[in-house]
Amino acid sequence: MAQIATVWAVFQGLLLEALPFLLIGVAISSLARALDPSGHWLQKLPKGALLGPLSGALLGFALPACECGNVPVARRLLAVGAPLGTAFGFLFAAPVLNPVVLLSTWAAFPDKPWLLLLRPAGSVVIALVLSGLLQLISEAKLLNSELLAERRLSQPLAAFSLLERSTGLIGQPLAALATDLKASVQNKPAGLLSHGVNEFLELGSLLVLGCAVAALIQTLIPRDLFLALGQAPTLSVVSLMLLALVVSVCSSVDAFLALGFADQVTPGALLAFLLLGPVIDLKSVSLLGRVFTLRAMGLVLAGVSLTVLLMGQALNLLLL
Amino acid sequence: MKYLVLGFLGAVLLKCWLDQRLNLLLHSNFHSLVLIAGLVLLMIAIAGFCSAKVSNKATKIWPLIVLSLTAMGLWIWPPKPSLSTLAANRSGAQLGQSELSFLSPPEQRSLTDWVRLLNSQPDPNLYGGDPVQVSGFVLDVPGKPPEIARLLVRCCLADATPVGLAVRWPKTKSSNGWPKPDQWLQIKGVMAVENHQGSLRSVLVAKQIKAIAAPTRPLEP
Numbered sequence: 075m076a077q078i079a080t081v082w083a084v085f086q087g088l089l090l091e092a093l094p095f096l097l098i099g100v101a102i103s104s105l106a107r108a109l110d111p112s113g114h115w116l117q118k119l120p121k122g123a124l125l126g127p128l129s130g131a132l133l134g135f136a137l138p139a140c141e142c143g144n145v146p147v148a149r150r151l152l153a154v155g156a157p158l159g160t161a162f163g164f165l166f167a168a169p170v171l172n173p174v175v176l177l178s179t180w181a182a183f184p185d186k187p188w189l190l191l192l193r194p195a196g197s198v199v200i201a202l203v204l205s206g207l208l209q210l211i212s213e214a215k216l217l218n219s220e221l222l223a224e225r226r227l228s229q230p231l232a233a234f235s236l237l238e239r240s241t242g243l244i245g246q247p248l249a250a251l252a253t254d255l256k257a258s259v260q261n262k263p264a265g266l267l268s269h270g271v272n273e274f275l276e277l278g279s280l281l282v283l284g285c286a287v288a289a290l291i292q293t294l295i296p297r298d299l300f301l302a303l304g305q306a307p308t309l310s311v312v313s314l315m316l317l318a319l320v321v322s323v324c325s326s327v328d329a330f331l332a333l334g335f336a337d338q339v340t341p342g343a344l345l346a347f348l349l350l351g352p353v354i355d356l357k358s359v360s361l362l363g364r365v366f367t368l369r370a371m372g373l374v375l376a377g378v379s380l381t382v383l384l385m386g387q388a389l390n391l392l393l394l
Numbered sequence: 395m396k397y398l399v400l401g402f403l404g405a406v407l408l409k410c411w412l413d414q415r416l417n418l419l420l421h422s423n424f425h426s427l428v429l430i431a432g433l434v435l436l437m438i439a440i441a442g443f444c445s446a447k448v449s450n451k452a453t454k455i456w457p458l459i460v461l462s463l464t465a466m467g468l469w470i471w472p473p474k475p476s477l478s479t480l481a482a483n484r485s486g487a488q489l490g491q492s493e494l495s496f497l498s499p500p501e502q503r504s505l506t507d508w509v510r511l512l513n514s515q516p517d518p519n520l521y522g523g524d525p526v527q528v529s530g531f532v533l534d535v536p537g538k539p540p541e542i543a544r545l546l547v548r549c550c551l552a553d554a555t556p557v558g559l560a561v562r563w564p565k566t567k568s569s570n571g572w573p574k575p576d577q578w579l580q581i582k583g584v585m586a587v588e589n590h591q592g593s594l595r596s597v598l599v600a601k602q603i604k605a606i607a608a609p610t611r612p613l614e615p
Contacts, residue, residue: 275454
C-alpha cells in the first residue's frame, strides 16, 4: 500500500513539473503557426547535413525549453516543411544547448570544466549523428502519419511523389486534419486556439502515460542497482544511461541530480547520464511518438544509445 | 468538451498550488510555474467557450478521457507518499564541501547541515559531545537501527535523495522499540563517536525524542 501511495506521489510530481513546460512548448508552437502560417520563413532555415542540425541546435538559445517543451516546437517545424536536419537538431540538442541548462550544469559542477565543454559538444554530436541516421530513411517511414500529412500540405508537390500524398487524388484524406486546418483558415484566432488546445491535450495525455510508467519503475526498481556498477568503465556508462532513461527529470535540473552520485561513478558515466536524458527518457518517449513512427523511434534509441556509449567510453579511456 | 477538460485541468493545477501539496512534490522553483500554468489553462478554456463557433470535430476522444481521469484523480487523491519507502530505493546524496558555505553553532544546525558538515569534514572526533537538535522522518535501514533523515529535492519527488544521520536510540528490550518508519521526530541529544564496521563514525545519541507533525515543507532544496 505504501508503494502504491509513493508511485502516485512520484507520478504527481513528474506530471506537475512537466505540464507547464509542455504548455510553454505548445504556446511557442502556436505562436509560430500564427506568425508564419505557411511556414515560408521556417522553410528557409539552413539545410545540409552539418548546417541544418547546427542551426536547429542553436535555436535552443532562442527558445530555452526542456525536452517536454521542445517536442511541440519541433513538430511545428516539421509540420510547416522546415528542413528535417534543422528540426532534428532542435529536437535532440536544444534541451541541452540553452542558457538555462548550461548555467545549471556550471552551477552543479564548477570544478569539472571538461563537463561544461563536453555536455554541449556531445549534444551537438548526437544531433548530427541522429539527423544523419534518420535521413537515411524516407519521410514516409520516418514521421508520424498525421505529422507527415500536415508536412505534405506545406511542401511543394515536386518534393514527393503523388503516391506519398495522403490527401488529394490518391490515398485516404485525413478528415480530422482537414477540418482543423479549415477552421484555422476560416477563423484564424479561434482556429489557432482550437489547434493549440488539441495539441496540448494530445501531448498532455501522452505525457500522463509516460509519467505513470516512469513513476512505477522509479519506485519499484532500486536506484542502487544502477549505481552498483559505478567504477566499471563500460558497465558504469551503460547503467547510468539506463538510470537517465528511468529517472526522467527535466534537463534543466538533471545536473543537480547527477551531483548526488557524481563521486560514485566514472566520468564517462556522468557524461552519459547528462547526454542521454535530454534526448529520450520514459517520460518523453510517448511524446516522441507524436513525431516519429515506431521504426524511427527505435532508430533514435539505438543511435543515441550507441553514440552516448562511445562518447562515455572514450572519456573514460582518457581520464581513467 | 475539450475546453471543459482544459478548464478542469487548470482548476486542478490551481487546487494543487492552493492546498500546499506542491511542497511535498516539487522544488519551490517550480511552484509558481504550476500556478501560472493553471491560470493560463483556465483563461484558454474561457476564451474557447467564448469562441464556440469553431468546430471541435478534430478533437480525439482518448486524450480527453485520459486527462479527465487524471485530473479527477489529482483532485480526489492527494499525495501521501511513504518517504521511507521512497528513500529506501535511493542511495544517499553525496553533499560536497562546496555546498558548505556557512557553519552555524552545533545546536542550531539542521539535519542537512550536519550531513553536509560530516561529509566535508568527516573526522568524527571533531564533533564528539556537540549538542544536537534536529528533526526529520524515521528512515528504515534494513538490519540496522533506523536513521533520522530528510529528502533533498532538486526538481520533483522523482529525484528525491535521502540524507540521514545514524542514531543511537534509547535502550529498549528489542528492536521493536525503534520508532516506526515515516514518523516525524524531533531529537535532542549529543554527537558521539562509535566504531562502525571497523571505522569510526559520528552517531547522534538521542536523549529526548518528541513526535512532531510533518512540516509544511518536508523536502529540502
